Amino acid sequence: MAEDGRIPAHYPLRELHGAGYEERTKANVRDSDGTLILYFGKIIAGTKLTAESCRLMGKPCLAVNLAEGFSEALIERLLEFLHLNKIKELNVAGSRISEEEEAYAMTRLFLERFLHELKLVE
Secondary structure, three states: OEOOEOOOOOOOOOOOOOOOHHHHHHHHHHOOOEEEEEEEOEOOHHHHHHHHHHHHHOOOEEEEEHHHOOOHHHHHHHHHHHHHOOOOOEEEEEOOOOOOOOHHHHHHHHHHHHHHHOOOOO
């Protein structure tokens, strides 16, 4: 489940039956090679739990403050983070749209630019 309802079946996800938000957050950190946190000004609530889980599990984590805008340098920083940490499965976390209105639009734009750089989207 996502904040806006059931996640479509075409996404290759494994549901944690009966798990709450905290358990899902920790499982996402545990089951990935590293985490990208996209936040807006301040890391709060569940995003803070994600950052703390990365620290406790010794998992690589890159936090990007999208409130400061972003540039090609940030995309390069993410690419370097992925390369240096040999990340194949990336957990992407950040503010919910109910916590930060700009979250969805800014996150989508950042990820589209990133995927374009990887030549995964046109």
